[in-house]
Amino acid sequence: MSGVAPARAAAASALPAHTGELFVGGTWVAAEGGRTSAVDNPATGGFLADVADASVADGIAAVDAAVAASEGWAATPARDRAELLRRAFDLLTERRERFATLITLEMGKPLAEARAEVTYAAEFLRWFAEEAPRISGRYGPNPEGTGTVVVGHRPVGPCLLITPWNFPLAMATRKIGPALAAGCTVVIKPAEQTPLTTLLFAELLVEVGLPAGVVNVVTTGSAAAVCAQIMADPRLRKVSFTGSTQVGRILIAQAAQNVLRTSMELGGNAPFLVFDDADLDAAVDGAMQAKFRNIGQACIAANRFLVHRAVAGEFTERVVERVGAMIMGDGLTDGVTIGPLIDDRACARVHRLVTDAVDRGAEVLLGGHEVSGPGSFYEPTVLGEVPAGSAVLSEEIFGPVLAVVPFDTEDEAVALANDTEFGLASYAFTTDLSRAHRLIDRLETGLTGINTGAVSNAAAPFGGIKQSGFGREGGIEGIHEYLSVKYSLISR
Numbered sequence: 001m002s003g004v005a006p007a008r009a010a011a012a013s014a015l016p017a018h019t020g021e022l023f024v025g026g027t028w029v030a031a032e033g034g035r036t037s038a039v040d041n042p043a044t045g046g047f048l049a050d051v052a053d054a055s056v057a058d059g060i061a062a063v064d065a066a067v068a069a070s071e072g073w074a075a076t077p078a079r080d081r082a083e084l085l086r087r088a089f090d091l092l093t094e095r096r097e098r099f100a101t102l103i104t105l106e107m108g109k110p111l112a113e114a115r116a117e118v119t120y121a122a123e124f125l126r127w128f129a130e131e132a133p134r135i136s137g138r139y140g141p142n143p144e145g146t147g148t149v150v151v152g153h154r155p156v157g158p159c160l161l162i163t164p165w166n167f168p169l170a171m172a173t174r175k176i177g178p179a180l181a182a183g184c185t186v187v188i189k190p191a192e193q194t195p196l197t198t199l200l201f202a203e204l205l206v207e208v209g210l211p212a213g214v215v216n217v218v219t220t221g222s223a224a225a226v227c228a229q230i231m232a233d234p235r236l237r238k239v240s241f242t243g244s245t246q247v248g249r250i251l252i253a254q255a256a257q258n259v260l261r262t263s264m265e266l267g268g269n270a271p272f273l274v275f276d277d278a279d280l281d282a283a284v285d286g287a288m289q290a291k292f293r294n295i296g297q298a299c300i301a302a303n304r305f306l307v308h309r310a311v312a313g314e315f316t317e318r319v320v321e322r323v324g325a326m327i328m329g330d331g332l333t334d335g336v337t338i339g340p341l342i343d344d345r346a347c348a349r350v351h352r353l354v355t356d357a358v359d360r361g362a363e364v365l366l367g368g369h370e371v372s373g374p375g376s377f378y379e380p381t382v383l384g385e386v387p388a389g390s391a392v393l394s395e396e397i398f399g400p401v402l403a404v405v406p407f408d409t410e411d412e413a414v415a416l417a418n419d420t421e422f423g424l425a426s427y428a429f430t431t432d433l434s435r436a437h438r439l440i441d442r443l444e445t446g447l448t449g450i451n452t453g454a455v456s457n458a459a460a461p462f463g464g465i466k467q468s469g470f471g472r473e474g475g476i477e478g479i480h481e482y483l484s485v486k487y488s489l490i491s492r
């Protein structure tokens with residue numbers, strides 16, 4: 001516990017300067033009626049700060065600001081847009097410790113993981129700074145020889161960005177980076193549980209020269225009402241959402257009204273396949289990463305461990321040993337490797353999934369209990385021989401529960417893996433190259449990790465298929481989510 005006192009001192013100075021205000025049109029303003037709501041620390045249950053609780057009118061004022069800045073930002077040379085993002089990358093990298101501390105405070109992940117999130121988040125700023133001047137087009141004769149086809153791109157226009165609590169910084173930069181690179185202005189609405197990181201990032205953007213109205217931040221406890229009205233505003237052109245499939249469906253329906261462009265990064269149910277020819281050291285390392293990163297609260301977290309029967313015993317034993325050595329606690333404490341869940345509701349949901357599996361005959365090899373407060377902790381848990389039909393295999397766990405299901409053949413493993421409405425990530429461990437190629441073709445997911453438990457990279461297109469959503473963030477694809485194709489024919 002020796003690390004706690006200095007960590008607490010650092011914590012006090014990590015908070016943003018404008019905690020209780022909205023950022024609209026380049027100025028910090030109180031919410032209508034001065035309303036605020038509290039943000040708590042999930043590791044202690046303690047109060048962190050009050051943030052502004054925006055009304056619908058506040059949300060529309062943010063759209064006004066984004067619309068007013070839209071033409072000027074679209075006309076700003078790509079090189080200048082790029083340089084702003086590059087300065088933001090540099091300053092964020094310099095301030096890594098402060099951002100990491102704030103992420104741990106409001107979200108709960110261990111500090112080492114929060115530092116990794118800051119690095120990952122910053123990469124989107126650097127990547128899209130590099131992409132901004134490379135927005136390209138085509139030029140050529142039409143087949144009839146009567147004209148010239150010119151294809152270019154225009155910024156989509158003002159965007160609403162809605163982010164979740166599990167990666168409060170990376171989910172913001174993964175949207176703000178490409179939007180600004182493309183020439184779009186934005187209103188961002190962070191999750192109620194973790195708004196402070198976005199406010200601190202807005203302060204950083206101001207320091208690096210962000211023009212007024214290009215990024216506007218609306219914190220609110222009335223996400224549904226405020227976002228619905230923003231989306232109903234005919235001046236808005238796009239909504240980009242990361243969150244649950246359940247909320248994604250609502251937003252897709254609302255977006256239909258004004259035919260908005262949409263990007264949807266939704267829930268997952270990732271299968272993690274271990275074949276009998278796998279390097280088990282690598283598979284166990286990959287399992288620990290893919291399952292326990294972010295306390296299991298990642299959309300690409302491995303949800304179902306499908307393990308060949310010949311190696312299931314050894315794999316499970318080794319995983320139990322590693323999980324048993326994890327140290328649970330406040331993420332600011334030195335040595336802690338697993339933090340709290342986001343709130344008590346999340347603990348209760350995870351426990352329901354564990355109880356259901358156990359009632360159906362799964363073996364509890366480790367953990368299996370909620371931990372009494374303060375804080376919202378759930379024991380890291382390993383379940384063996386989880387029977388088909390268990391809710392833990394069909395629902396997104398979003399917690400530190402590793403569920404093992406043995407299989408006998410590759411066909412069976414693929415059928416089990418694809419037996420879900422989700423299609424975000426999958427993982428497979430095998431040393432057989434032909435099998436790896438077959439799996440890449442057969443696994444119905446937007447991302448596949450072969451012999452690795454960590455697939456996220458700013459240079460790669462992240463996104464799902466099936467009910468995990470559509471659109472891609474990162475890679476050369478990412479900027480196109482914020483661009484419209486413009487074709488013209490020049491007659492000869």
Ligand code: NAD
Nearest residue numbers: 163164165190191223224227243244247265266267268299
């Ligand atoms: P959530 O869907 O409850 O909330 C996400 C965001 O949507 C929050 O900002 C919330 O305030 C807002 N929101 C909620 N209801 C809304 C409504 N009716 N209208 C407008 N906004 C609304 O999800 P969460 O619990 O914050 O995040 C966890 C989920 O996010 C998981 O399902 C996870 O898989 C998913 N996720 C997906 C990705 C991805 O890239 N595919 C990445 C991270 C998280």
